[in-house]
Amino acid sequence: METTRYKIIIQYDGTNFSGFQIQPHDRTVQGDIEKALKIMTKGIEIKIQGSGRTDSGVHALGQVIHFDYPIQMPIANMKRALNSLTTDEIEVCDVEIVSEDFHARYLTTGKKYQYRVDTNKDTNPFKRLYTKHHQYPINMEALQQALKDIEGTHDFTSFCASNSGRENKVRTVYEASVVQDAANGELIFTFRGNGFLYNMVRIFIGTLLQIANGRRPADDMKRLLEVKDRNQAGPTAAPQGLYLVEVYYDLEEATKGTAFYTPETKKMGVN
Amino acid sequence: METTRYKIIIQYDGTNFSGFQIQPHDRTVQGDIEKALKIMTKGIEIKIQGSGRTDSGVHALGQVIHFDYPIQMPIANMKRALNSLTTDEIEVCDVEIVSEDFHARYLTTGKKYQYRVDTNKDTNPFKRLYTKHHQYPINMEALQQALKDIEGTHDFTSFCASNSGRENKVRTVYEASVVQDAANGELIFTFRGNGFLYNMVRIFIGTLLQIANGRRPADDMKRLLEVKDRNQAGPTAAPQGLYLVEVYYDLEEATKGTAFYTPETKKMGVN
Structure with a gap:
């Protein structure tokens, strides 16, 4: 399936999250964003990739994630949709469409x-x-x-x-x-x-x-x-x-x- | 019983409180402070009087309360005891021993x-x-x-x-x-x-x-x-x-x- 890769910069207040990375029973930043994406795609599960984990209680002013979305949505709409489907604890600051070569974790300098x-x-x-x-x-x-x-x-x-x-x-x-x-x-x-x-x-x-x-x-x-x-x-x-x-x-x-x-x-x- | 009146200035982050004033089933600032005083007096219930209420989610940088304590405890000890028996959401900033004429609510100007x-x-x-x-x-x-x-x-x-x-x-x-x-x-x-x-x-x-x-x-x-x-x-x-x-x-x-x-x-x- 043809998909579009999005690079996204997010801020979050880590207080009420059990860290960034998805956990089976606890609330995490990754879990909340993947839930929002599932609502946006009407049920398609999209795995996001962060630049790395942050622990429970740790905050982010510029965490970077990427994911592949089934359609090409304008970046302003992607930003608005994710912000309205996540709590105020997470803020999507910047959205960019990137090539399939981009990887939020492997390419960090x-x-x-x-x-x-x-x-x-x-x-x-x-x-x-x-x-x-x-x-x-x-x-x-x-x-x-x-x-x-x-x-x-x-x-x-x-x-x-x-x-x-x-x-x-x-x-x-x-x-x-x-x-x-x-x-x-x-x-x-x-x-x-x-x-x-x-x-x-x-x-x-x-x-x-x-x-x-x-x-x-x-x-x-x-x-x-x-x-x-x-x-x-x-x-x-x-x-x-x-x-x-x-x-x-x-x-x-x-x-x-x-x-x-x-x-x-x-x-x-x-x- | 001879008691000593204390005037206390407190700060609090109102986020996790159902306001200042004591409630039967909800956590309040007054409730937390009265609980701390009960521990300090080994069971004597002391009612505190605030300058007024604040609502759920409202913060204070300088709320004033008074109460009558059964013994005269040095102000530094009173401050330390209350701060160690309440969470970091409440900070006792200043403690003063005042006359029985002082009233945190009725005397505000x-x-x-x-x-x-x-x-x-x-x-x-x-x-x-x-x-x-x-x-x-x-x-x-x-x-x-x-x-x-x-x-x-x-x-x-x-x-x-x-x-x-x-x-x-x-x-x-x-x-x-x-x-x-x-x-x-x-x-x-x-x-x-x-x-x-x-x-x-x-x-x-x-x-x-x-x-x-x-x-x-x-x-x-x-x-x-x-x-x-x-x-x-x-x-x-x-x-x-x-x-x-x-x-x-x-x-x-x-x-x-x-x-x-x-x-x-x-x-x-x-x-």
Whole structure:
């Protein structure tokens, strides 16, 4: 059957979902979107493909999915239909018709995550689902050094949930940075890389906050990358501070503004 | 029995509560706090008194309550105990020991409410519980005129839920204003007054947005105040945009920065 491939960028509030990926008994983002598509096609089951999973409670500002639709529907209609058949927890931001060669997962050249830490003394009821609360003193200098140590190509075994089955734990982190949002009393961490292991960003944060507190030396990241032992790294930080911000399909976009960007990067193609 | 009166300022995310006031079968803010107090006193039932109710889904940044506690506990301990025995949806911000003369409801000299309207074209999953989405053109000049017409002492019958049993519908609105938060694509409305009728702010917003759209003339507020008919005003806007921001117990504080403030105001005392 002739089908049309759609690439779609979505945002979601992960609070009430058991993550992105479809589950037999729990509500998931993929499950809700596939249900909407089934209504639109009057019963045809369409499987969507995401750029990757997000865990329960993790949010997305720019998750990318693709699927093959039985007819060619104008992109504005596709956007409107999906938005009206899903709850306000999911927002379809952008719809594009792409060639059959496009694949939301296999063709990624990188991803960007952010993690919000609320450093105000008191907890804020309006941030409880959207930040991690951490009211301890922050040594910014130690934090910056530790972030620098994360950047580059390393074996990130120490920062991968130990129940993960993946073999190759080598990834390249293009950017690991933090900014202080003084108005909101928050630290906003940004991580850009060619790929991320299971729970990698959340274990980075759990470890970085211990370094920022002085509970670990500022150069502990270097040691942790060496020892390749999950048990020596910090805890897995709570999911609600984590946002999948952007998924890249072009290496120039993925590395732009980082030390890993060169005018030749684009020609390297997908890695 | 000798008791100590506590005045407490709380914030809450109203999303998962059936309003402030205790209900036999539903979860409420008052119910959660009274449960925490019962645990603290090992079984003594303490009734709390709020400055007023808030409806289901309405938020508070500065709700005030008082209650009488059987022993005099240091304020820091009271704050810590209540925060640890309630969920993160409620935050006790400030605790004060007050005289037996203080009353959270009867002694108010005014309240401040805000209402957030998200005017971005697309809905935002992260604002769905905290703003009203309204993607239509806004005539700021008409809006400003209508807000000016609200200020002052009027019979607000047209802006009171018709099932309300209150007799006297005359209130003084000290401030009715709006600012544009361009960075977030929001309109933030502020209302300060000596008291508010049931659903008054939400009916203001439902009517004001029709004026801003050009669906009502800019001077329609004047007419609505005259006709004293709830059916001629606009709809009751959704609860999730509404915040109880501050409760005043001093007339100078309540009117500060408005045309209703005079150096003599304070001497007028409670009205």
